[in-house]
Amino acid sequence: MTTLVNRPLPAGVVAPAGRRRPLLTATVLLAVLLAGVVGSVGIGSSAADPLSSLAGLARLDDATILTIANVRLPRTVLGIAVGAALAVAGSLMQSLTRNPLASPQTFGVTAGASVAMVATIVYTPWTSTLGAFPALLGGVLGGVLVWSLASRGSLGLAALALAGMSVHLLLTALVQGMAVLNDASVDIVFWLAGSISGAQWNDVTLATPLIGLGVATAAVMGRQLSILALGPETATTFGQNYGLVSALVGALVVLLAGAAVAVSGPIGFVGLIVPHLIRLAAGHQERWSIPLCALSGATMVTTADVLGRVLFFPSEFPAGIVTALVGTPLFLVLVRRSRRTS
Template identity: 45%
Template sequence: MIRHTRLIRLLVVLLVLIGLGSYLSLFLGVTTIQPLEAVREWSSGNLSKETLVLTTLRLPRLLLGLLLGANLAVAGALMQAVTRNPLASPQVFGVNAGASLFVVLALLLFPALGTANLVYFAFFGAMIGGLLVFSFASVRGMTSLKLALVGMAIHLLLTSLTKGLILFNDRITNVLYWLSGSISDSGWIEVRLILPWSIIGLILAFSLAKSLAIFQLGQDVAVGLGQNITRIRMLAAVAVVLLAGVTVAVAGAIGFIGLMVPHIVRRLVGEDYRYVLPISALCGGLLLTYADVLARFIAYPYESPVGIVTALLGAPFFLYLAKRQTRSVI
């Protein structure tokens, strides 16, 4: 078990890094903002262009990055815990791709549909994507390598269908940027939209922490200790659909955070999910915030989708995990 002093030190480091990332996110970019000047103008009520950029664009963007990163990281941790598979994540499990496909279908069939209603299509698509991967991977026994192969195949299939719909329908070509994963055009409307769903999903996930900690001892041990395995899996699946679905509906398919963060956190705090889940939430928000800051400078002064940065970080990490799993099988 992780010692409390070590946990406190880790929390302090994470909070300091989140504070630094928040500062960079708020004050760096095409429009450079001086912190003291912004505070002075805001307190006096005499808002300049820079202060408006800070309050209407940068601040909601920061909050979205922290919240969506937490959603994806916790969703990935839940999937890895329930499947006991280190390669499981919303992207590898087809959840992101399924949500993206149904959101694009909704935009094509119902052009006037608001973002608030798109969330429900994203939830349904996330569920369909996950069920497809789980169904095919479960045939004749599920293994880590088989799950990764089936997951990536379903992910590529659903992504191809999504891009095909976009290419053959000029009305929705503007979502290509969004499908790469972006929070650059988001504002307070998106924050208010995702906040209730994210809170519900995170509370549900954290309520399962103790059961998941027991689950890691083995299914037979968990059943012997009175755990309802079916109930745990169903509730975890609902939490994953809520967290990943609302993220895709607002920011598109941001990949690999749900894969990388739980692995890093387990190395820091061990396998006890009473610590893994909340620390994953902090680390996920931290990672997405810094990735968003980096995305502003890839093609400066133009902004790039944050999904590009997470893919550049996550793809080598996924290959490393897949190679390690292959060695363990051999």
Template identity: 40%
Template sequence: MITPVSSPAAFPSRRPGSVRLLWLLVALAALLLVCGLSVTIGTRDVAWSDILAGLGGETATIGQSVVAVRVPRTVLAVLAGAALGLSGAVMQGITRSPLADPGILGVNAGAALAVVIGMAWFGLASLGGYLWTAILGAAGAACLVYAIGSVGRGGATPLKLALGGAATSIAMSSFTVAIILPRNDIAGSVQSWQIGGVGGASYDAIAAMLPFLVVGFAVSLLSARNLNMLALGDEAAAGLGVPVALSRLAAAAGAVLLCGAITAICGPIGFVGLVVPHLCRLLVGVDHRWQLPFSALTGAVLLVLADVVGRIVARPGELDVGIVTAFVGAPVFIWIVRRRRIREL
């Protein structure tokens, strides 16, 4: 059964170019604005002169050092948001499910489990090692959940995928706990696998993650045309000459690479990949060639904004960005569920 991502009545399939361009400019301006906020707003109030000097690389006063910490944090938030937004958009395209998201589908839980296994039994301690293991774990979980979701009548329906993802997450978390419990030496690092955050950002981590992100972005963006064809249904896409299984696999590899790499560095951040593609479909239409890059851009805006909000609402402490996105994302998830007809789920 074919479940199109969006019904024609809800979203115009094409937007005029001028509208898209306008939204693109708005999104870029929003990204600049939230990045500015992210550097200037935080637990400590910093004077403007210190902010400017800190951006210039000075770390003489406390204020300037604070800015020096906020800059990599902002960079990481931008990259993570872009990667998660794009990865969610690709997953929604592949599964034709409006509810696909690395968190909901259990892919983040798979990445976390793999890293914990690596730390406990294989002496994993390097950034590169974390990245590879997390990506392997993410890929394994993605395959498992897709297999669970697509057995039986009707193929991979959103409902079955979501249930399979939830059940897989619970099983993987149990394994994670079982591995950590007898190991006091690694129990301290479990905390970062509960909620995702960008607080501990460093240029080293960003540099280690960058090659994976570049490949992930390239593969995902290049699959836009094939995703457009897949949206017509498997038979129609095959009739148009698209290698269905291969293009689905390639796009999935790109998405898994992106969310696995981010999970390795930031921990599991849910719901960004869920919310962003829906917003983008409203703004620029369903053409994946526009929707995918736009999802990356909007994802970056959302995640940086969530990080800033997390710093403001919980002063003098801060909320991890994973909490903020869950609180923004879960209501959107429910709104999507309510808006659809039963048959489409």
């Protein structure tokens, strides 16, 4: 069975593409991300375009400065952080499970965060001062629950997938039940759509240190991740402590996905599709994989957020809906391409 999981080259063998493909990919992504950042800072619910916003800054217009500093800038920073976290978490999950369809949702993190946040909205609205902390705690507990269920005895890929999907379906049913039985369904639906429109600096302060730690740790584990994706027998042959590395990767997935979902809601398809796009664009090069995934995820979420503002102006579409609308056909194209190649 042919999969899209990264298969590293043997030690000492240099990929034919060398550094050109990764560098070209990084350059293109940086250019698109820069355009997205300009659009994110310059476009909002008002009719002002980026040039008008820049003109307002040049004139030191108080209203423009306050809008950018307190509304658009934290939203932009959070979009970059959330996108990077989800993409890296997806790449880690696919390496851990050796499954090209794996994503942070497979680990129960998304559903755990959703249950915690929806329960907070419905039953304890007076705790709104806690911000995204309940969702972060719920995401961590969801991931720990899946890992503990799957690792009874020995951690098998089938057990991890089954435990993850079982917990995901159970917690999703709880969310749906709370939405049906309570009057806060509008707030619930909006949060579950996945959006960074209400981003505040408190959210940035909560999420970005955790995301930065997770991405940096994953970035220095490139070789270990490539060996991990080969399976426990091969990893042991290479001298890797498979159980320890698997546990560390699982913890990173929980940390990254939990922090991202806590402040943005469940933005789908980023963790699933970005690793495939990077392998297609830059090839199988372990040292570039995680940084390019982070860059691509940041670009995808930031661009989706801007598109949600522009295409439906003056209304806004949540970034999670935009990524689903774009990601679904794109993923189908990648699957079809993979079948043709195989």
